[in-house]
Amino acid sequence: MLLEAKEISHSFNYPLFDSLNFYLNESESVAIIGVSGSGKSTLLNILAGVIEPNHGTVSHFGRDFKSLKESEREEIRRKDLGIIFQSHYLFRGFTGRENLEVASILSGEPIDMEMLKSFNIDSVIEQKVTQLSGGQQQRLSIARVLTKKPKIIFADEPTGNLDQESASHVMENLFNYVKSKKAGVVLVTHDEKLAGKCDRVFRLENGLFTLVEAK
């Protein structure tokens, strides 16, 4: 199992979820849907070890994240976990290629030109991030995460800025990556059609986390 979360509870001003359980297997894609403000991004950040939940445990590859030393967490974050945030955090003063090089150096994995071609950004990577369109930036930030070859990908509305065709192209690529590398993806999305392409779909609503579809 890639990821297991047990009895997760978290609240900010109000309780978001209580005693939530979740797991992710190798080669699996799981979608989380639900209205704005229901806590999807918070849950994704908890599963990715970015936010510590009020209660409960999160384990990656069978190791309880909380019990690890900070250096071990860093290692897992750098090599094994890939996070595609709702708003992408590219290094804005740098070119596309420089952004990819950072991921490549940190993980020791080469930049995959074939992937850049298939994302249709190979011809713009010498440009500064500020000179890229919103959709190009989004594809670049997904490419940057995939460059690391992570075992688990956490994606928060990864295709929100893309047209239908580019979006389905990028997502096909991501799903193929997951299947071929025995990785896994947790995808937060408002797009129910996209969610339906995942192996399992959960809805987070009024604090309830319910399985709504399984293949």
Ligand SMILES: Nc1ncnc2c1ncn2[C@@H]1O[C@H](COP(=O)(O)OP(=O)(O)OP(=O)(O)O)[C@@H](O)[C@H]1O
């Ligand atoms: N760091 C924080 N401090 C305080 N409250 C927060 C924090 N992060 C999120 N919240 C609150 O938690 C609730 C859930 O936020 P979250 O971002 O998880 O929702 P979401 O389901 O991802 O929504 P959306 O679909 O709009 O992205 C919101 O009411 C938000 O204001």
Ligand SMILES: [Mg+2]
């Ligand atoms: Mg969100």
